[in-house]
Structures are given as C-alpha cells and as structure tokens.
Amino acid sequence: MTSTHALRPWQVTVGGICGLVLTIGLARFAYTPLLPSLQAQTGLSDAAAGTLASINYAGYMTGALAAAWIENPRWRQWLYSTGLWMALLCTAAMAIAPYMPAWMLLRYIGGLCGATGMLLGSGLVLGWLMRHGQRPELGLHFIGIGLGIVFSAVGSWSLSMLWSDWQGQWLSLSALAVVFFIPAWAWRPPVPPPVTASTADATAPVMSRRWAWTMLASYFAAGWGFVISATFTVAIVEREPALAGQGALAWGLVGMAAMPAVFVWDRVARRWGDTRALLLAFGLQTLAIVLPAMSGSLIAALLGALGYGATFIGIVSLTLALVGRRSPQNPGKAMARLTLSYGAAQIIAPVVAGMMAQSSGSFKGALWITAAVMALGMGLLASLPKEN
Numbered sequence: 001m002t003s004t005h006a007l008r009p010w011q012v013t014v015g016g017i018c019g020l021v022l023t024i025g026l027a028r029f030a031y032t033p034l035l036p037s038l039q040a041q042t043g044l045s046d047a048a049a050g051t052l053a054s055i056n057y058a059g060y061m062t063g064a065l066a067a068a069w070i071e072n073p074r075w076r077q078w079l080y081s082t083g084l085w086m087a088l089l090c091t092a093a094m095a096i097a098p099y100m101p102a103w104m105l106l107r108y109i110g111g112l113c114g115a116t117g118m119l120l121g122s123g124l125v126l127g128w129l130m131r132h133g134q135r136p137e138l139g140l141h142f143i144g145i146g147l148g149i150v151f152s153a154v155g156s157w158s159l160s161m162l163w164s165d166w167q168g169q170w171l172s173l174s175a176l177a178v179v180f181f182i183p184a185w186a187w188r189p190p191v192p193p194p195v196t197a198s199t200a201d202a203t204a205p206v207m208s209r210r211w212a213w214t215m216l217a218s219y220f221a222a223g224w225g226f227v228i229s230a231t232f233t234v235a236i237v238e239r240e241p242a243l244a245g246q247g248a249l250a251w252g253l254v255g256m257a258a259m260p261a262v263f264v265w266d267r268v269a270r271r272w273g274d275t276r277a278l279l280l281a282f283g284l285q286t287l288a289i290v291l292p293a294m295s296g297s298l299i300a301a302l303l304g305a306l307g308y309g310a311t312f313i314g315i316v317s318l319t320l321a322l323v324g325r326r327s328p329q330n331p332g333k334a335m336a337r338l339t340l341s342y343g344a345a346q347i348i349a350p351v352v353a354g355m356m357a358q359s360s361g362s363f364k365g366a367l368w369i370t371a372a373v374m375a376l377g378m379g380l381l382a383s384l385p386k387e388n
Contacts, residue, residue, distance in 0.1 A: 012128050018182075019084060021184075023121070025151055030152040042166070051104075051354065061340060063112045067336030076124070083112065084184055087117070087181075092170070119339055124189040142316065154252055225374045229254075255309060261311070264310075268314075293367035
C-alpha cells in the first residue's frame with residue numbers, strides 16, 4: 001500500500017474520485033435506478049419512496065453538521081475513512097433488509113456516508129492540492145459523482161438481466177463497490193498539518209455576512225433542484241406509458257453528461273467568473289427540469305436527463321470550491337456549513353414531491369414547483385455582492 005505521506009497528485013485525485021463513486025454513486029445514488037424494481041416487488045408507495053429519500057438526506061445533513069462542527073483534522077480524516085467502510089457495508093445490507101424500518105436506517109447511514117465522501121473527502125483533497133501548489137479546483141475530483149451515477153445505472157440495468165429480484169441487485173452492486181473501495185482507502189489524503197499564522201493564506205478573500213447568507217439561500221434552491229431529479233428521474237420516466245423500460249437509460253445519461261461537464265464548468269468559471277458560471281448552470285438546470293414537465297416524450301426525458309447531469313455537477317463543484325478557497329485553513333468545514341442549507345432542501349423536497357405524485361399520479365406538478373425554486377435561486381445569485 002502506498003504511504004499516505006508520499007502520495008502523488010494523480011493518486012490523491014484518483015483516490016478521491018473512487019471515494020465519491022463509493023459513498024455517493026453507490027451507497028447513496030444506487031437507490032434511484034433500483035427504486036422502480038423495489039416498488040414493483042415490495043409494494044413501496046410513492047410517498048414511502050419519498051420518505052426514504054428524505055431520510056437519506058437527513059443522514060447527509062447529520063454528516064454535514066458533524067463536518068461543520070469538528071475542527072480536529074485527525075477526527076475529520078478518521079470519519080472519512082470510517083465512511084468508506086460504512087458505504088461498503090450499508091450497500092450490502094440493503095440486500096438482506098426486507099422491511100421499511102431497516103430500509104430507513106440503512107438509507108440514513110447511506111446519507112451519512114455521502115456526507116463523508118462529499119464534504120470531508122473533498123475538503124481533504126482540496127486542502128492537499130492547495131498545500132502542494134496544485135490548482136485549487138474540484139472539477140476533476142467531482143468526476144467521481146458522474147462516474148458513480150453511470151456505474152449505478154449500468155449496474156442496475158445489467159443486473160436486472162441476471163437477477164430478477166431487487167435483493168440480488170443490491171448485493172451485486174456491493175461487490176462492485178469493493179473495486180472502488182481499494183484505491184479510495186489506499187490513496188486517502190493524509191491528516192493535514194495544523195494551521196499556523198505562517199501557513200495560513202492571508203490572500204484568501206473573506207466572506208461577508210451578506211455574501212454568506214446569499215450563498216446559503218441560493219444553495220438551498222440548488223439542493224431542491226438536485227434532489228428531485230436525483231431521486232425521481234428513473235421513476236418519472238418509467239411512469240410514462242410510452243417510456244417504460246427506459247429509466248436506466250435516462251439515469252445513465254445523467255452520469256455520462258456529468259463526467260465531461262466538470263471540466264467544462266471549470267473553464268467557464270475561469271473565463272467568465274464563478275458567479276456568472278453559476279447563473280448559467282442554474283438557468284440550464286431549470287430548463288432541464290421543465291422539459292419533462294412540458295412533454296412526456298422520450299426526447300424530452302433524455303434531454304432533461306442530459307441537462308440535469310451537465311449542470312448539477314457544475315453547481316456543486318463551483319460552489320464548494322468557491323467557498324473552500326475562502327477558507328483555506330479548513331475548506332471542508334466551510335463546505336459543510338454551506339451544505340446544511342443544501343441538505344435542508346434535500347429533506348423537504350422529496351416528501352413534497354412524493355406526496356404530490358401520489359395524489360395526482362404524476363410528477364409534473366412537483367417539477368414545476370422545482371423550476372420555480374431554481375428560478376428564485378438564480379435571482380439570489382444575481383444579487384450576490386462582488387468580493388475581491
């Protein structure tokens with residue numbers, strides 16, 4: 001095993017990507033492509049599906065609270081390491097937990113794992129890059145989210161050919177998770193050194209109160225837009241009679257669009273600035289959400305999936321990197337504080353969407369509400385005060 005004190009940039013990057021695939025793509029997002037078979041074989045209702053998603057995001061928010069509270073770098077690295085193990089175990093445990101209370105517990109743990117990968121892992125990677133003179137961007141790192149979505153989509157589709165029951169599909173995905181666990185564990189960024197007056201970055205811009213609150217509110221809107229598509233993309237497609245069987249294709253397109261998008265959004269931000277890049281990403285994601293609400297055609301569903309995949313990753317990457325650069329002494333903690341608003345939206349939105357879908361038999365009303373929330377987030381970003 002490579003010593004964590006002699007890691008190369010490519011090892012830190014690959015290890016971080018694999019950590020995101022494991023904790024986000026599999027432990028957290030595998031629920032989306034496997035949801036239709038879970039509902040069909042267990043009788044899980046739309047409202048219950050939304051509740052499970054909200055519990056998952058409650059776990060994520062709990063993890064964000066812990067990340068925002070814990071200062072000790074050793075504890076932060078230990079929690080990230082523990083999250084890698086728990087992501088592996090809770091994915092496998094879904095296969096042997098046939099009852100709603102167990103699903104609730106495991107989805108909660110999956111949310112905790114997602115927070116360790118997204119916040120603690122990303123903070124460790126960004127901090128390592130800054131300390132070693134690398135470009136302080138997270139675009140390449142966040143390719144792990146798109147890659148995780150692709151693996152969960154392709155895995156669920158191929159496994160449905162081999163296993164007719166949802167339990168076998170979950171168990172097989174956990175075997176795939178082992179492949180990503182090995183490099184994620186071996187190439188974890190080491191515990192960062194303590195920050196002193198001589199090592200702190202005096203050139204980092206300071207976040208004003210207004211700037212911070214505006215970002216919190218806009219990121220809440222982003223969280224609302226993110227979670228509706230992340231939870232219900234496959235279910236929305238499968239619910240259309242003419243599109244039955246195409247859900248995994250739509251979810252796979254989300255991941256395929258997300259992977260190259262991470263590089264595009266970094267370039268857009270370098271050329272136009274972070275705020276303008278975020279405004280563009282918000283606008284395009286709003287359009288992607290509206291498309292399947294306006295039309296039940298396959299082309300609308302696929303364009304919506306592509307647009308969502310290409311934009312949500314940009315919003316997350318640009319926002320977290322922007323805030324992390326303003327807190328170089330502890331970027332993970334700054335990311336976690338911002339993510340609390342993102343997590344609050346992820347708890348509220350699936351419950352609202354699931355109840356609306358169950359009462360109306362369609363997700364279109366929830367999609368229109370989501371588009372309105374995203375438009376509000378754009379307005380908040382447009383009012384963001386400029387800071388040097």
